[in-house]
Amino acid sequence: MERRAVYRNKVLPWLLIGPQLLLVLVFFYWPTSQALYWAFTLEQPWGGGNLWAGLDNFLYIFRDDRYWGTVLRSAFYALAATGLSMLVALTLASFVDRALKGTKLFQSVFIWPYAIAAPAAGVAFRFIFSPEAGLVGAVNDIWPGIWDPATNGMHALAMVIVCHAWLGIGYNFVFFLAALQMIPRSINEAGAMDGARPFRRMLDLQLPLIAPTAFFLLIMNIISSFTDSFGLIDTMTEGGPIGQTEVMVYKIYVDGFKGLDYSGAAAQSIVLMLLVIGLTFVQFKWVERRVHYN
Amino acid sequence: MIERSPFFDALTYAVMIIGLILVVIPFWVVIVAASQSLQEVSRVPISLLPSDQLWANLSEAWARADLGPKMLNSFIVAIGVTIGKITLAAMSAFAIVFFNFKARMICFWLIFITLMLPLEVRIVPTYAIAANALLPFQVILDTFGISWLVQAVSGIQVSLNWNLLNSYTGLILPLVATATGTFLYRQFFMTIPDELAEASKMDGASAMEFFRDVLIPLSRTNMLALATIMFVGSWNQYLWPLLITTDRANFGTVVMQLKALIPAQNGTPDWNVTMAGALIIMLPPLLVVAFMQRWFVRGLISRDK
Structure with a gap:
């Protein structure tokens, strides 16, 4: 530069x-360092400052089976949502790229979900997936009880992922x-x-040429599935049924703001931060190595 | 199109139409359900044709979720974030690209690193800072003994306190404190040829005049793109407003109201009102994206590499 x-x-x-x-200092660096401080200390219930806890907060969450449940669930969520979304988007983009007559209309509609x-x-x-309502729930009229996200954890998770x-x-x-x-017409x-x-050209020419973008999107999607899922979980399932859709961000929120366990929530935040930093790091390394279009 | 292949063209249209249905179905369901009466919306299977109750449901949702004041709050927050971000981003990118000062690279990285960790990840401590935004400075003063010194000399106890809970400032500032815009502006400023700055220097323009009269007009496209991304992003915020506004009646945003519109477990399943509310709430960002598409797509892409 x-x-x-x-x-x-x-x-x-x-x-x-x-x-x-x-702004960055007050709302980024200070809270991040504060999270570190909380993660390594324990607030005393009757006041009087924080006690040094070393790695205890981390050991505590790592020994908790429920925590590992949320980690595995988040990983599955991330892979499934990312794979599904990228596959659909790639298919649509490949065909829109042929620029046949009327494509512009399709193209603008395909962007809409970004705004929601x-x-x-x-x-x-x-509502669409509600077992009582008349859309997907209508299958229950044919085969009673085949679809019920309110009691079946797998159904609920699938609904959120979709x-x-x-x-x-x-x-x-x-x-x-x-x-x-961006691929040259020639x-x-x-x-x-x-x-x-x-x-054949789609598979053997275009796909390999957009590999860098695909990889960039892969990482961005995984990060966003780990961090942006709160709004969905909170409005669709609230982590239920019996915690079967509880993902990492949601557990941080529940433990920190409902359970008021700041140290535990901070330790979980640190784990999530390391995960996101690690993914970003992988992306930078890879982009450095492989971005050679010509 | 390179060669004629009617079969593949037909396949292309087929795939695009299936895609269109996939993307549009949720919108269609929302609109259809929002236009039906309670009986119609509760029917299994539901009719996928709109009915005539749209206006009644919209006004019912508007009243039930108190959407008037909430809309205003959402607009204030979204526009505040958009303007704040564009202003700060342009200013700091200008400093980083066009000035030669020692800490330039450090400043760039200090800002750039914030791209890595989204707000959701550090939500608990950010909430604590919102309760007192001046806490970091208090700690700095305390650590260096300045508060003690001030107290000893003047007898005034230094206690800095600025509570951001339940305020527009608290809703807006943390969303402004990220690097997306700065990065976009930096990328754009890097493409400005040196000659332009040299010419403006030769004409006797100062740095700020160059910024105001040359760079800002040139960056209009970027500004529109950034404005779209920021407006949509901040309108759609959920977790942060949820935490920072305990006084929902006065400072709640529309997106927070969605949950209140969901029918209760054993209550009336009036999904038609819920969908009417969802329709109202999702409309402003959708319109912005639909109208700004040309500019915003370019901005979205140039944001990263």
């Missing part, structure tokens, strides 16, 4: 960047389509000249 023409001024840049630095608030989609999908995947379609579609349109034409049919 070196420039020849720059301004030299001792005060002005600080005035410009000061407000943002201040997770809780709004959650409420809509809760909703999450639907919400991600817009974002993934935009990125996939942009990547596909490559596609050369493939056609060599006798490759359109479907």
Whole structure:
């Protein structure tokens, strides 16, 4: 980012960047360090400051089977929602990229889910999948009791995952389509000249060429499934039935704000932070190594 | 299109139509259910054709969830975040790209790292800071003995306190404190040729004049893109407003009201009102995205690599 023409001024840049630095300090660095402090200490119930707890908070959550349940569930949630959403978005983008007549209309509708608030989609999908209502619930009239997210944990989890995947379609579609349109037309034409049919070209030419974008989206989607699921879980299942849709973010919220166990919630936050940082790190490493289009 | 292949064209349309149905179904269900009466919405299987109760359900949802004041709050927060973010992002990116000062790279990384951890991950401690936003400064003063010194000299006890709970400031500021916009602006400013800055220097323009008269007009497209992303993002916030507003009546946002609209376990299953409420709440960001699509798509993509 070196420039020849720059301004030299001792005060002005600080005035410009000061407000943002201040906000970042107060609302990012301070809370993050505070989370570390809480994770390694224990608040005494009768006041009088925090006691050093070392790794006890972490050992406590790691020995808790319920915690491992939420970790595994979150991982499954992340993989399933990411896979589903990316697959649908990629398929749509590949066909929209052929730019046939009238494609523009489809293209603009495919972006819509990006605009929808997770809780709004959650409420809509809760109705669509409600066992009493007349959409998916209508199957219960044919085979009684075959669909019941209110008591069956797998049904409830599947419902939340489908909703999450639907919400991600817009974002993934935009990125996939942009990547596909970046591929030089000549490559596609050369493939056609060599006798490759359109479907073959999709699989063997376009897919490998958009691999960097796909990988970027993969990481972004996984991170977002770990962190953005709160609005859905809270409006659709509240973690139920009997905790079977409780994911990591939701447990942090429940333990921290309902159970007032700040140290436990902070320790869980640190675990989630490390996970997100690790994923971001993997992405940077990979992008550094593999982003060679030409 | 490179060659004629009627079969593949038909397949293309088929896939796109299936995709369209997949994407539109939830919207359609919301609209249809919102237009039906209680009897119609409770029918199994439900009719997928709209009925004539739309207006009645919309006004019922509007009244039940107190959406008037909540709408206003949502608009204030979304517009506050959008304006705040664009202003701060443009300013700090300008400083990072066009000024030569020692701590430039450190400042860039301090801001850039915040992209890594979303608000949801550090929600518990951020809540604590919202209860007293000046706490970090109090701790700094205490650690360096400044509060003690002030007290000894003037007899005034230093206790900084700024409670952000139940305030627009508290709803807005933490959402402004991330790097998305800064990064977008930085990427854009990097593409400005050096010659432009040199020319403006030669014409005797100061740094701020260059910023105001050259960079800001040039970045209009980016600004629209960022505005769309920020408006949608902050309108759709759920967890943060939920935590920071205990006084729901005065500071609640519309998205928080969705849960209150869900029919109770043993109550009347009036999903038609719920869907009417959801329709009202999802409409503003949807309209923004639909109208701003051209600009926002470009911004969304250039945000990352």
